[in-house]
Amino acid sequence: MSDRIASGVVFTVPPSLPRGRHELPREQVVAAQRERMLIAATELLAGAGYRGFGVREICARAAVSRAAFYECFTDKDACVYAAYDRFIAVFLDRLGTGTGVGDFVTSYLSTLTSDRVAARAFQVEMDALGRPARQRRRQAIERLAALVRDLLPGGSAVPLSACVGAIYALRQIASDGLDSDDDPDLVALAPELTTWLTRMVEDPA
Numbered sequence: 001m002s003d004r005i006a007s008g009v010v011f012t013v014p015p016s017l018p019r020g021r022h023e024l025p026r027e028q029v030v031a032a033q034r035e036r037m038l039i040a041a042t043e044l045l046a047g048a049g050y051r052g053f054g055v056r057e058i059c060a061r062a063a064v065s066r067a068a069f070y071e072c073f074t075d076k077d078a079c080v081y082a083a084y085d086r087f088i089a090v091f092l093d094r095l096g097t098g099t100g101v102g103d104f105v106t107s108y109l110s111t112l113t114s115d116r117v118a119a120r121a122f123q124v125e126m127d128a129l130g131r132p133a134r135q136r137r138r139q140a141i142e143r144l145a146a147l148v149r150d151l152l153p154g155g156s157a158v159p160l161s162a163c164v165g166a167i168y169a170l171r172q173i174a175s176d177g178l179d180s181d182d183d184p185d186l187v188a189l190a191p192e193l194t195t196w197l198t199r200m201v202e203d204p205a
Contacts, residue, residue: 003047009115010090011039011083034072036062038083045080046121050128055079077129081136087122088140095144101151101201102194105170108144109186109193112174116183123175141167148201158201166200 040061145163177184
């Protein structure tokens with residue numbers, strides 16, 4: 001597996017800033033530096049695990065100064081959480097356009113596959129940040145579960161807890177695949193997972 005994110009999926013690698021004096025607006029410079037730091041934190045989290053890097057490594061990988069880092073983030077955790085929030089926002093945007101549970105499952109797995117570095121960082125390594133990370137995960141899963149319920153015929157009658165359980169199961173299977181194989185074919189699991197996920201949420205009893 002490459003140790004670099006796939007640009008254009010969750011994050012987009014910004015163009016290199018010109019050396020020396022330039023006329024770029026300060027806001028553009030800060031935005032480019034911030035994006036590079038989010039990318040660096042994601043790649044380091046995926047490759048080294050949460051305890052394997054700090055602010056110094058983020059700055060070195062992103063080619064920014066510590067002053068630039070602290071202009072954007074209070075600490076390492078704030079940077080990682082900002083990257084995770086972007087990851088979830090992309091998921092919600094992509095998965096919110098489906099017309100059925102099958103579309104949801106396929107989009108979920110294909111989004112993970114399209115950037116395996118970000119997927120590994122936030123599906124496998126993120127929990128090491130402790131309770132705040134788990135709280136964010138629960139909030140994200142509840143939002144994904146609400147999307148699934150909206151896709152079901154008569155979805156409002158389905159307990160949200162049933163959809164939450166289905167998302168937890170789907171997430172765990174995907175996470176196990178990412179953790180055990182550098183190049184898992186997650187999308188190949190979509191038909192089987194769609195079948196049991198649909199049964200699970202349509203007949204939670």
